[in-house]
Amino acid sequence: MADPETFEEAQAELEQIVTRLEQGQASLDEALALWERGEKLYAFCRAKLDAAQGKVEELARRVEQARP
Amino acid sequence: MAKVEALPYDDRTVYSVAAFNRGVAQWLGRLPTVWVEGEVTELRRHERWASVFFTLKDPIDGSCLGVTMLRGQFDGLRLELADGERVHVYGRPHLFEQRGEFRLRALTIERFGVGAHLAALERLKARLAAEGLFAAERKRPLPLLPRRIGLVTGNDAAAKRDVLTTIQTRFPPANVLVAETYVQGPRAALEIVDALRALCEDEDVDVIVLTRGGGSFEDLLPFSDERVVRAVASCRVPVVSAVGHEQDTPLCDLAADVRASTPTAAGRLVVPELSVVVAGLDRARASLARTVRLALARDAQALAHTRDRLRAAPRLAVERESRRVEQARDRLRRAPALAVERKRAALESAAGKLRVLSPLKTLERGYAIVRTESQLVRSASDVAPGVRVEVALAEGGFGARVEDT
Numbered sequence: 001m002a003d004p005e006t007f008e009e010a011q012a013e014l015e016q017i018v019t020r021l022e023q024g025q026a027s028l029d030e031a032l033a034l035w036e037r038g039e040k041l042y043a044f045c046r047a048k049l050d051a052a053q054g055k056v057e058e059l060a061r062r063v064e065q066a067r068p
Numbered sequence: 069m070a071k072v073e074a075l076p077y078d079d080r081t082v083y084s085v086a087a088f089n090r091g092v093a094q095w096l097g098r099l100p101t102v103w104v105e106g107e108v109t110e111l112r113r114h115e116r117w118a119s120v121f122f123t124l125k126d127p128i129d130g131s132c133l134g135v136t137m138l139r140g141q142f143d144g145l146r147l148e149l150a151d152g153e154r155v156h157v158y159g160r161p162h163l164f165e166q167r168g169e170f171r172l173r174a175l176t177i178e179r180f181g182v183g184a185h186l187a188a189l190e191r192l193k194a195r196l197a198a199e200g201l202f203a204a205e206r207k208r209p210l211p212l213l214p215r216r217i218g219l220v221t222g223n224d225a226a227a228k229r230d231v232l233t234t235i236q237t238r239f240p241p242a243n244v245l246v247a248e249t250y251v252q253g254p255r256a257a258l259e260i261v262d263a264l265r266a267l268c269e270d271e272d273v274d275v276i277v278l279t280r281g282g283g284s285f286e287d288l289l290p291f292s293d294e295r296v297v298r299a300v301a302s303c304r305v306p307v308v309s310a311v312g313h314e315q316d317t318p319l320c321d322l323a324a325d326v327r328a329s330t331p332t333a334a335g336r337l338v339v340p341e342l343s344v345v346v347a348g349l350d351r352a353r354a355s356l357a358r359t360v361r362l363a364l365a366r367d368a369q370a371l372a373h374t375r376d377r378l379r380a381a382p383r384l385a386v387e388r389e390s391r392r393v394e395q396a397r398d399r400l401r402r403a404p405a406l407a408v409e410r411k412r413a414a415l416e417s418a419a420g421k422l423r424v425l426s427p428l429k430t431l432e433r434g435y436a437i438v439r440t441e442s443q444l445v446r447s448a449s450d451v452a453p454g455v456r457v458e459v460a461l462a463e464g465g466f467g468a469r470v471e472d473t
Binding site for chain 2: 006007008011014015017018021022024026028031032034035038039042045046048049053054055056057058059060062063
């Protein structure tokens with residue numbers, strides 16, 4: 001399975017996995033694989049949230065800095 | 069009116085500048101007096117000058133028209149016009165011959181008032197609505213978690229601060245790119261359009277907040293400018309509009325994907341509460357672990373059950389066979405007794421039948437058997453008076469003689 005690209009993708013997939021498991025139709029091997037995947041997605045999402053504080057930039061300053 | 073005369077040079081007709089200007093001026097003078105709408109810019113009024121000058125600018129494409137008006141007339145209108153104000157000018161085209169300058173000579177000027185603005189706005193609104201610019205199906209959902217939020221705002225503190233504070237309080241990891249612009253006056257509309265475009269060039273920006281605090285009707289007009297409304301509608305990413313107060317509805321609100329009543333509300337719309345996101349994630353993870361444990365337990369239970377059945381299988385077979393043997397032995401034991409009983413029953417039955425058939429049973433009911441020495445008496449003719457007969461009863465018998473027949 002590919003690594004998630006965005007927080008939203010990861011979060012949506014995590015929810016899907018949980019729903020799937022809650023329906024209890026997955027085989028044991030499948031359930032374990034889904035669990036592993038779910039934990040990975042969770043870690044990814046948490047890391048995204050815990051990542052550096054957000055920042056506020058001014059467009060004008062950014063444009064100035066971009067000038068040679 | 070002076071005649072326009074040309075000088076002949078061989079085969080060429082040539083006009084003097086004065087004559088040419090006079091000719092054009094006369095021709096222009098035949099045009100009717102008309103109303104022209106535009107924004108006042110570069111207004112020049114001086115006590116020493118006989119006329120007041122300003123440039124009338126088309127707000128859509130910036131076309132310019134010089135306007136002149138006698139100072140006395142201008143002052144008499146008491147308009148107190150300022151640059152950027154929208155006006156209707158009633159006048160006629162005029163060429164100032166001396167300088168060759170073309171101007172609109174104004175006879176009167178009317179400020180484009182609130183009523184006229186409202187009517188124009190209503191027309192614009194109807195036209196854009198007919199184009200489907202405000203249609204519900206055009207509205208896009210906001211991203212759950214924007215990578216970067218574009219913010220178009222004036223440099224006035226309040227609205228900008230409200231949006232930023234709300235975003236940073238709710239969701240500290242949020243990234244915001246701020247584009248400050250004029251948010252009122254004649255330059256505002258173009259600057260807002262430019263700001264929207266510039267923010268869209270940042271490919272991480274996936275939602276834009278367009279905000280301005282409350283203001284007068286005229287102050288908010290740039291947010292109903294057709295160029296701004298179209299820029300909002302065609303923006304690459306969803307736009308949240310938070311302009312003015314709750315009761316104001318500039319047209320950009322209608323074109324935006326979401327309308328927020330205040331800058332603070334806009335901030336709340338573009339980012340989720342961090343704690344809620346984290347709680348949701350933790351819940352999902354807990355559910356993940358729980359469901360896997362359940363699945364494991366369910367499978368373990370099924371396995372244990374199968375094992376139990378497997379173990380029980382041989383014992384069950386032995387029990388079944390031994391039960392069958394027991395039953396056979398019981399039947400065997402009971403067989404002789406049953407045979408005797410059956411025979412006794414048959415005998416009883418035969419005896420019963422015999423008893424029913426014997427005459428004794430009849431004698432018991434009070435009948436008697438009468439016989440002579442030689443035969444049973446069945447008829448009176450079998451005997452004659454004086455004959456001795458034997459009478460048999462149920463209990464014993466006696467001899468008798470026939471008296472008559």
